[in-house]
Amino acid sequence: MAVMRGKKICRFCENKITMINYKDERILKRFTNERGKIIPRRVTGNCAMHQRKLTTAIKRGRVLAIVAFAAESYR
């Protein structure tokens, strides 16, 4: 995504999603890097509203052990 060129479009706006499911591992993982950090919206192209909702969803997911707080091991 970092190499993406042109205008970035918010994926959630595109798909008309108003709520982000904090139990959906796929979505949460897509917007976190290998270390488990939340990817900034300057990289993903999310709009402000959805980035806000996404961060709460990821943080909820971390509590429920759906996504990790930090990667277990890294080089």
Add this chain to the structure above:
Amino acid sequence: MRVYETTFIINPQSDDATIEKHVSDVKEMILKTDGKIISENHMGTRRLAYEIDKLTQGYYATFLYEAPTDILPLLDHHFKVNEAFIRDLTVRIECDPQEYLKQQDPFGKHGSDRPDDSRRGHRGDRGDRPAPGKPAEKSGEKPEVKEETAAVKTEEKTETAAVKTEAKAETSESDNASKEDKPQDDKE
């Protein structure tokens, strides 16, 4: 009455019957306080993203329900007292619960929007796939000219029963024959 969603993780090491009992206990508690269950989802045993109490797996279950606020301290206490519950999370749902349920799986399970694709970008037109015989052509005109002259020699050699094996000679002949077509056309 408010709409809440409670998700909890149960220790999966106990047998199925006790897990079921823990889930139904929570359900009963909600119903006892005049709550109304809108949906319940047993996600089953899943891998935990990190170890909790030395456990690597957990049994997930979710309830979406409408209940008075009194339920929250009761549930909290229940989860704290009972050691089988590893984690719990209760979230208030402020929108229409049916709408909420609809959006649970927004991208669909068919994976039309796979995570890997987003990072890749467009790969560009790959053109025609190289056919098995093509790589020689790709290397340019120079080798073709050489092979052309070599082909004549090899043909002569094979005719005079040279050292080369028949199989090798045949393949080189057929290869050269196909390549010879083009240069000949150029000459004409």
